Amino acid sequence: MTDMAWIDAGLRSARPQAVGALLRYFRDLDQAEEAFQEACLRALKNWPVNGPPRDPTAWLILVGRNVALDDVRRRRRNEELPAEETISDLDDAESDLAERLDSSHYRDDVLRLLFICCHPDLPATQQIALALRIVSGLTVKEIARAFLVSESAMEQRITRAKSRVAKAEVAFETPGAVERAERLGAVAAMIYLLFNEGYSASGGEVHVRAPLCEEAIRLSRLLLRLFPGEPEIMALAALLLLQHARAPARLDGDGAIVLLEDQDRRLWDRDMIAEGLALIDKAARHRRPGPYQVQAAIAGVHAHAARPEDTDWSEIDQLYGVLEQLQPSPVVTLNRAVAVSKVKGPAAALTMVEALAEPLAGYFHFFGVKGALLMQLGRANEARTAFDQAIALAHTPQEAAHIRLHLDRLMKDSQPAP
Amino acid sequence: MLYAFLCYHDEAVVNGWTKEQDDAVLAKRALVTDKLRANGKLGPALRLMPTTAATTVRMGREPVILDGPFAETKEALLGFYVIDCASLDEAIELARQIGREEKVVFEIRPVKLFLPGAQVGSEAASKAGSKVA
Numbered sequence: 364m365t366d367m368a369w370i371d372a373g374l375r376s377a378r379p380q381a382v383g384a385l386l387r388y389f390r391d392l393d394q395a396e397e398a399f400q401e402a403c404l405r406a407l408k409n410w411p412v413n414g415p416p417r418d419p420t421a422w423l424i425l426v427g428r429n430v431a432l433d434d435v436r437r438r439r440r441n442e443e444l445p446a447e448e449t450i451s452d453l454d455d456a457e458s459d460l461a462e463r464l465d466s467s468h469y470r471d472d473v474l475r476l477l478f479i480c481c482h483p484d485l486p487a488t489q490q491i492a493l494a495l496r497i498v499s500g501l502t503v504k505e506i507a508r509a510f511l512v513s514e515s516a517m518e519q520r521i522t523r524a525k526s527r528v529a530k531a532e533v534a535f536e537t538p539g540a541v542e543r544a545e546r547l548g549a550v551a552a553m554i555y556l557l558f559n560e561g562y563s564a565s566g567g568e569v570h571v572r573a574p575l576c577e578e579a580i581r582l583s584r585l586l587l588r589l590f591p592g593e594p595e596i597m598a599l600a601a602l603l604l605l606q607h608a609r610a611p612a613r614l615d616g617d618g619a620i621v622l623l624e625d626q627d628r629r630l631w632d633r634d635m636i637a638e639g640l641a642l643i644d645k646a647a648r649h650r651r652p653g654p655y656q657v658q659a660a661i662a663g664v665h666a667h668a669a670r671p672e673d674t675d676w677s678e679i680d681q682l683y684g685v686l687e688q689l690q691p692s693p694v695v696t697l698n699r700a701v702a703v704s705k706v707k708g709p710a711a712a713l714t715m716v717e718a719l720a721e722p723l724a725g726y727f728h729f730f731g732v733k734g735a736l737l738m739q740l741g742r743a744n745e746a747r748t749a750f751d752q753a754i755a756l757a758h759t760p761q762e763a764a765h766i767r768l769h770l771d772r773l774m775k776d777s778q779p780a781p
Numbered sequence: 782m783l784y785a786f787l788c789y790h791d792e793a794v795v796n797g798w799t800k801e802q803d804d805a806v807l808a809k810r811a812l813v814t815d816k817l818r819a820n821g822k823l824g825p826a827l828r829l830m831p832t833t834a835a836t837t838v839r840m841g842r843e844p845v846i847l848d849g850p851f852a853e854t855k856e857a858l859l860g861f862y863v864i865d866c867a868s869l870d871e872a873i874e875l876a877r878q879i880g881r882e883e884k885v886v887f888e889i890r891p892v893k894l895f896l897p898g899a900q901v902g903s904e905a906a907s908k909a910g911s912k913v914a
Contacts, residue, residue, distance in 0.1 A: 368802075369794075376793035584796060587833040591849030600833065634893055641834045641891040644869040645848065648836075 366411050374403050377420040378500045379585060383472030384424045390535055392479070392497065392525060394431065402427035420469075470589040471537055477582070478546040481553035482531050489524040491557045496521050499578050509561075509575055547590060551599050551655070554582045558603050563758075576607045594646035598655035601642035605662035608635035620765040624671040636666045654690040657682050676705035693722040697732055709739040727756040731766060743773055783824065783902045787858065796831055824901040827863065828894040835890045838873055840880040846873060851888035863892065 378399065385395035402423040416422040480494035492510070495501045501509075507517035538546060561575025583600040590596050612626035621627075643659050661682045668674040683699035697719055704712035713736045716729070723729035734749035750770050757763035798806070817823040832850035839845040862879070866872040869889070876887040 372794045372797055372802075373791070376791060376797055581797060584831060584833055585793070588792075588849075591833065592847070597833075597848075637891065637893065638830050638834055641830060641869070645834065645836060648846075648869065 367407075370407060370410050370415065373415060373419050374406060374423070375500060377423055379473045379476060379498050380420045380469050381423040381427065382497065383474075383476040384468070385427050386476055386479075387468075387472050387535060388428055389431065392528065395427075396497065398427035398431045399423065401430045405430070468537075471543070473585065473589055474538075474543065474546050474550065475533065475535070477550040477553070477586070479528050479533055481549050482528055482533070483549070484527050484531050485524055487556055489520055489527075490553050491560055492517065492520050493524040493528070494553060494557065494582075495575075495578065498582065501578075509572055547586075547593065547596065550586065551583075551596060554579050554586065555599065555603075555655075557582070558606070562606060573607075573610060576603070576610065579603055580607060592649075594649040594651050595653040595655045597642045597646040598653065598659040601639040601646070602655055602659040602662055604635040604639035604642070605659060605666050608632040608639065608666065614761070618761060619768075620761050622765075623665065628669060631666070639663065640666065652685070652689070654686060657686045657689060661686075674705075676702050680706050693719045694726070694728075697723065697726075697729060700736075701732060704736060704739070709736045712736050713740065725756060727753055727758065727762060730756065734766070734769060738769065738773060747773055792832060818898070821899040822901060824898045825863070826896045826898055827892050830891040830893045832890070835888055836869060836873065838876040838880070838887045838889065840877070840883050840885050840887070844877050844880075850890070851886055853886075856886060863895070 381402070382395050382399045385398050386392060389395050389398065405426055406419070406423060410416075477494065477498055480497055481490040485493065488510075492506055495506045495509070496503065503518050503521060504514050506521075507514045510517065512520075534542070558576055558579035561572040561577075561579065580600070580603045583596070583603050587593075587596045587600050608631050609623070609626060611632065612628065612630040613621055615621050639659065640663055643656070643663050646656050646659070661679055664675050664678050664682070680699060680702040683695060683702055686695050687699065696715060700712040700715040700719075703715060713733070716733050716736060719729060730749045730753035734746045734753060737743075737746035737749060747770065750766050750773070753766045754763050757766065795803075814823055814826070835848075835850040837847045837849065837851050839847065864872070864875060866875065872889045876889060880887060
């Protein structure tokens with residue numbers, strides 16, 4: 364790796380904390396971003412010559428802050444501050460800054476920055492776009508490509524999100540315990556949303572967008588480093604790792620969807636699975652179950668099964684039962700029905716699914732599952748109707764193609780054997 | 782003399798590497814370690830999971846169990862064990878037994894990759910090593 368690649372990686376990993384601290388200082392997102400950009404430019408000039416500082420994040424915050432102050436002073440025709448070349452690291456002269464950079468501040472700075480991005484005033488798509496721009500530092504062009512929209516449309520979306528956030532009142536004081544917990548919950552949900560956007564795209568030609576999943580995993584690890592004792596954050600990271608571990612097996616060579624039971628499990632990423640299982644183990648010790656822990660446990664059951672037929676479906680059925688209580692939703696019940704079909708058969712599952720017809724009337728997977736159950740029960744005509752409805756609701760060509768595969772099978776089965 | 786080499790790096794940077802970047806670093810290192818392995822000089826090597834997977838047990842009158850890595854700087858790293866445990870609970874229990882009546886701290890970190898290596902350090906092993914070479 365070249366020097367520049369190392370510096371890039373360093374700037375990227377310092378970004379959430381540095382921008383978070385600059386935001387606390389300037390209380391203005393644009394100003395904080397600009398100061399960070401400027402600090403990065405100076406780092407690119409300075410670091411290859413003088414070597415990277417011992418604490419790159421603190422260097423970037425200090426330089427970013429000084430650059431902005433410098434501008435103000437220059438405008439006032441005052442004396443300039445020392446150039447960043449002379450700032451070696453945090454020595455005695457900056458002890459008060461060093462004190463303000465302690466880890467608890469870092470923690471709340473990053474949380475605040477993430478929380479601003481998922482402010483309840485923002486629709487989900489704007490939340491993710493803003494987080495990718497502000498926290499991850501992706502360019503508008505990169506984000507536009509990830510969402511498959513034009514650059515100008517994405518620029519607009521982000522600008523709109525920023526102005527909404529600017530109007531919203533976000534407290535800059537150190538948050539209390541309740542507020543911190545609320546922020547943590549909102550941020551976790553946003554990271555999960557980001558992951559899902561990559562895991563199962565809501566539109567466009569590409570069904571899986573791994574960079575979005577990887578970014579979500581990176582953010583979940585960041586959050587867990589800041590809040591190491593939160594079982595739900597452990598479980599969030601575990602859930603993302605366990606799901607992303609299957610990525611190499613989820614699409615075949617032609618980009619078509621491969622269902623869990625048909626995947627080549629040797630392709631699953633064993634490192635990610637091991638880390639995910641270790642985190643589940645850690646979370647369980649707290650005896651404070653929550654929705655992410657249950658979902659991670661379900662993913663863990665799949666990860667443990669070397670072959671599809673080894674899957675402990677009754678365990679999955681029970682876990683979905685717990686999830687239904689913690690976080691009741693028709694989608695959870697639909698997923699449970701799949702487990703029930705394996706344990707008690709398709710008839711019992713179909714009864715559960717049919718009760719969901721109203722709330723899930725516009726949901727692709729509802730008709731996919733219903734069709735598959737009807738097919739198992741030999742009710743071909745009804746199955747075909749369900750599959751047709753699923754195709755009409757598909758978000759990506761791969762989803763539609765997958766359902767067409769079922770339809771083809773039905774057609775074949777309904778024709779008399781030659 | 783046997784030497785232990787403890788690797789430190791910015792975790793956020795390393796976890797942010799792409800698979801290609803990670804592989805490139807390992808390939809570069811292998812240029813050195815492969816020769817050592819061939820000469821029977823390379824003992825066990827291991828790569829740890831991220832510190833987010835760590836649990837710390839601080840021994841004392843009542844052992845304190847903390848999520849996350851060992852973060853103090855007062856204490857120094859003195860050594861380590863590699864133990865095959867069925868669960869984190871078992872690992873914590875073993876740490877309690879090993880550190881009984883001490884004020885030691887154990888950071889329990891799952892191992893991502895374990896390479897047993899040659900049996901280095903004994904006279905017989907170094908002879909065996911020279912035979913291989």
